Amino acid sequence: xxxxxxxxxxxxxxxxxxxxxxxxxxxxxxxxxxxxxxxxxxxxxxxxxxxxxxxxxxxxxxxxxxxxxxxxxxxxxxxxxxxxxxxxxxxxxxxxxxxxxxxxxxxxxxxxxxxxxxxxxxxxxxxxxxxxxxxxxxxxxxxxxxxxxxxxxxxxxxxxxxxxxxxxxxxxxxxxxxxxxxxxxxxxxxxxxxxxxxxxxxxxxxxxxxxxxxxxxxxxxxxxxxxxxxxxxxxxxxxxxxxxxxxxxxxxxxxxxxxxxxxxxxxxxxxxxxxxxxxxxxxxxxxxxxxxxxxxxxxxxxxxxxxxxxxxxxxxxxxxxxxxxxxxxxxxxxxxxxxxxxxxxxxxxxxxxxxxxxxxxxxxxxxxxxxxxxxxxxxxxxxxxxxxxxxxxxxxxxxxxxxxxxxxxxxxxxxxxxxxxxxxxxxxxxxxxxxxxxxxxxxxx
Amino acid sequence: xxxxxxxxxxxxxxxxxxxxxxxxxxxxxxxxxxxxxxxxxxxxxxxxxxxxxxxxxxxxxxxxxxxxxxxxxxxxxxxxxxxxxxxxxxxxxxxxxxxxxxxxxxxxxxxxxxxxxxxxxxxxxxxxxxxxxxxxxxxxxxxxxxxxxxxxxxxxxxxxxxxxxxxxxxxxxxxxxxxxxxxxxxxxxxxxxxxxxxxxxxxxxxxxxxxxxxxxxxxxxxxxxxxxxxxxxxxxxxxxxxxxxxxxxxxxxxxxxxxxxxxxxxxxxxxxxxxxxxxxxxxxxxxxxxxxxxxxxxxxxxxxxxxx
Numbered sequence: 001x002x003x004x005x006x007x008x009x010x011x012x013x014x015x016x017x018x019x020x021x022x023x024x025x026x027x028x029x030x031x032x033x034x035x036x037x038x039x040x041x042x043x044x045x046x047x048x049x050x051x052x053x054x055x056x057x058x059x060x061x062x063x064x065x066x067x068x069x070x071x072x073x074x075x076x077x078x079x080x081x082x083x084x085x086x087x088x089x090x091x092x093x094x095x096x097x098x099x100x101x102x103x104x105x106x107x108x109x110x111x112x113x114x115x116x117x118x119x120x121x122x123x124x125x126x127x128x129x130x131x132x133x134x135x136x137x138x139x140x141x142x143x144x145x146x147x148x149x150x151x152x153x154x155x156x157x158x159x160x161x162x163x164x165x166x167x168x169x170x171x172x173x174x175x176x177x178x179x180x181x182x183x184x185x186x187x188x189x190x191x192x193x194x195x196x197x198x199x200x201x202x203x204x205x206x207x208x209x210x211x212x213x214x215x216x217x218x219x220x221x222x223x224x225x226x227x228x229x230x231x232x233x234x235x236x237x238x239x240x241x242x243x244x245x246x247x248x249x250x251x252x253x254x255x256x257x258x259x260x261x262x263x264x265x266x267x268x269x270x271x272x273x274x275x276x277x278x279x280x281x282x283x284x285x286x287x288x289x290x291x292x293x294x295x296x297x298x299x300x301x302x303x304x305x306x307x308x309x310x311x312x313x314x315x316x317x318x319x320x321x322x323x324x325x326x327x328x329x330x331x332x333x334x335x336x337x338x339x340x341x342x343x344x345x346x347x348x349x350x351x352x353x354x355x356x357x358x359x360x361x362x363x364x365x366x367x368x369x370x371x372x373x374x375x376x377x378x379x380x381x382x383x384x385x386x387x388x389x390x391x392x393x394x395x396x397x398x399x400x401x402x403x404x405x406x407x408x409x410x411x412x413x414x415x416x417x418x419x420x421x422x423x424x425x426x427x428x429x430x431x432x433x434x435x436x437x438x439x440x441x442x443x444x445x
Numbered sequence: 446x447x448x449x450x451x452x453x454x455x456x457x458x459x460x461x462x463x464x465x466x467x468x469x470x471x472x473x474x475x476x477x478x479x480x481x482x483x484x485x486x487x488x489x490x491x492x493x494x495x496x497x498x499x500x501x502x503x504x505x506x507x508x509x510x511x512x513x514x515x516x517x518x519x520x521x522x523x524x525x526x527x528x529x530x531x532x533x534x535x536x537x538x539x540x541x542x543x544x545x546x547x548x549x550x551x552x553x554x555x556x557x558x559x560x561x562x563x564x565x566x567x568x569x570x571x572x573x574x575x576x577x578x579x580x581x582x583x584x585x586x587x588x589x590x591x592x593x594x595x596x597x598x599x600x601x602x603x604x605x606x607x608x609x610x611x612x613x614x615x616x617x618x619x620x621x622x623x624x625x626x627x628x629x630x631x632x633x634x635x636x637x638x639x640x641x642x643x644x645x646x647x648x649x650x651x652x653x654x655x656x657x658x659x660x661x662x663x664x665x666x667x668x669x670x671x672x673x674x675x676x677x678x679x680x681x682x683x684x685x686x687x688x689x690x691x692x693x694x695x696x697x698x699x700x701x702x703x704x705x706x707x708x709x710x711x712x713x714x715x716x717x718x719x720x721x722x723x724x725x726x727x728x729x730x731x732x733x734x735x736x737x738x739x740x741x742x743x744x745x746x747x748x749x750x751x752x753x
Contacts, residue, residue, distance in 0.1 A: 274615035
């Protein structure tokens with residue numbers, strides 16, 4: 001008769017607990033250990049070409065997943081054929097998580113090799129997470145004139161170039177030709193001055209049926225902040241140390257914007273356009289006749305309503321002279337390389353290849369943005385988008401600084417407060433200027 | 446010399462005796478069982494707490510390798526920032542509104558679902574619990590359409606009873622209540638399930654005794670069932686309060702703190718400071734203050750509601 005070892009309940013528990021403890025410690029330690037590289041394929045006789053995999057992150061400019069499927073992956077497939085030793089692991093980072101993901105990644109020195117950067121990228125430059133590109137540009141004799149000259153500005157910080165321009169976007173005036181016609185106006189002639197703009201808006205609003213001549217989101221930092229510029233005002237002094245948007249000229253712009261809502265009542269009330277489906281949705285539904293929006297908006301209108309009679313042009317001019325009178329939002333999206341990348345040369349090869357005319361068209365043209373290069377026209381056969389490309393000269397970039405998000409929050413909340421009738425224009429603007437100047441002083445300090 | 450040696454021997458003996466009798470040695474198995482949890486707790490809770498305390502004394506961006514030490518400067522800055530005061534006011538206003546509403550309505554619905562005459566109880570339990578399982582961001586997006594002024598279902602339904610259009614998420618006077626409505630819908634299932642479980646634990650004999658003594662249904666509920674559910678109601682109130690102070694995702698998706706900061710909450714502002722404004726020290730200081738608010742409130746709730 002065999003005698004088995006008798007395991008008491010207490011010793012069973014003790015052994016189980018020991019195993020659990022050891023397993024936990026083991027798991028913890030293994031997580032800290034560096035990953036072991038996967039073994040290469042050594043089955044063939046010829047040495048396999050070593051393929052470097054680069055990570056690339058970008059905020060999406062289409063519905064989730066669509067940019068990867070329709071624009072990015074087809075482009076990257078071509079790129080990988082052109083650069084056989086490189087593979088790009090591309091990820092769309094939703095805008096809602098953009099800041100936290102980039103901040104967390106760079107703070108842990110795990111930032112993507114190649115990244116899409118916008119206005120806030122100086123915070124990564126200032127903290128040494130973005131690689132300067134001047135040496136690469138010189139050593140490869142890259143022709144800087146390939147891009148619009150002003151497109152280099154946002155990626156140049158303290159005289160050093162940190163990024164490649166890749167996307168350029170700007171706002172235009174879009175209008176509904178049917179509503180123009182119904183109000184007795186020429187559907188192909190946009191307003192030339194703000195007086196024309198007001199007059200057409202009044203005629204269209206007079207049509208009734210909950211239709212408004214103009215509309216916008218009350219908290220849109222893209223668009224609302226352009227009104228003082230159109231009247232000759234400036235947001236900042238030249239060295240960005242003081243907010244001066246409470247000048248007499250700027251106040252003319254603020255008061256005009258306020259009057260559109262509360263005196264002339266030709267703008268859809270902010271409480272309505274501030275909720276779904278938003279000013280863009282109401283425009284598509286024929287409830288708003290004119291809107292300023294980024295040029296990609298044209299594609300979304302036409303894809304949802306193919307029969308929509310859409311007009312696009314530069315904004316009606318205010319009293320300010322030159323392009324400032326027609327000021328609209330503009331912005332540059334850029335390609336940057338992480339300072340801590342293990343593959344600086346390969347990362348450079350990727351960004352240099354992505355801005356070649358064919359790949360630029362394949363990705364950025366696919367998204368519906370304007371071309372960042374005067375030598376590349378994405379939409380030669382599209383009248384609306386060709387017009388939109390021509391309005392880039394009227395776009396104004398917000399300062400590319402680390403404090404831009406805080407500034408936008410102050411700006412949008414202050415403007416929203418008078419559009420929604422919570423404060424007078426003067427209360428809102430003066431408070432905004434104080435807040436922005438406090439912020440600038442804090443940043444300097 | 447002899448005295449010193451004797452003292453040393455005694456202390457060694459005392460030490461050995463301590464370890465022989467020590468709870469750690471006697472219960473080593475139990476401690477090993479909880480070791481995995483304790484390690485995770487230390488790594489993901491205790492460590493970050495002390496790190497946050499340290500961060501609250503620094504100035505700078507999270508991505509900045511070296512952040513200067515500024516002492517209590519961040520705490521002083523909180524007292525002079527108008528938006529900080531607004532977000533604390535909003536969070537308190539939201540909490541004192543949502544917690545009683547959620548607990549009272551959940552209690553009423555739990556009695557309704559728990560009623561013997563009601564059939565398909567499991568179905569109703571699933572229905573009320575379902576919102577909690579769905580992604581907050583996704584449900585918030587759906588609610589943004591439901592609460593829309595012109596085309597929204599809510600506006601349409603309320604028009605039948607003569608309620609004028611309400612700008613649930615774009616009127617600064619209403620927006621916090623729009624958020625409250627969405628969060629009430631999301632969270633009420635948790636409270637109902639807790640209350641239903643607690644109701645099942647009340648002995649049936651007590652109900653019968655009360656009925657024999659002539660109590661009607663309302664009196665049985667108020668005098669017998671609810672008092673016996675007190676610990677669960679207390680738990681519900683404390684958890685509801687903590688969650689209310691931590692409100693973030695619904696606000697982030699639906700209003701992003703607007704209009705005019707009317708829905709800006711403490712955690713929303715912490716997020717902005719940490720990830721958008723590059724002021725992680727301020728964010729950490731606000732987190733510490735939030736902790737100092739929640740702790741005494743929870744303590745008072747436990748004392749008041751816990752008393753018999």
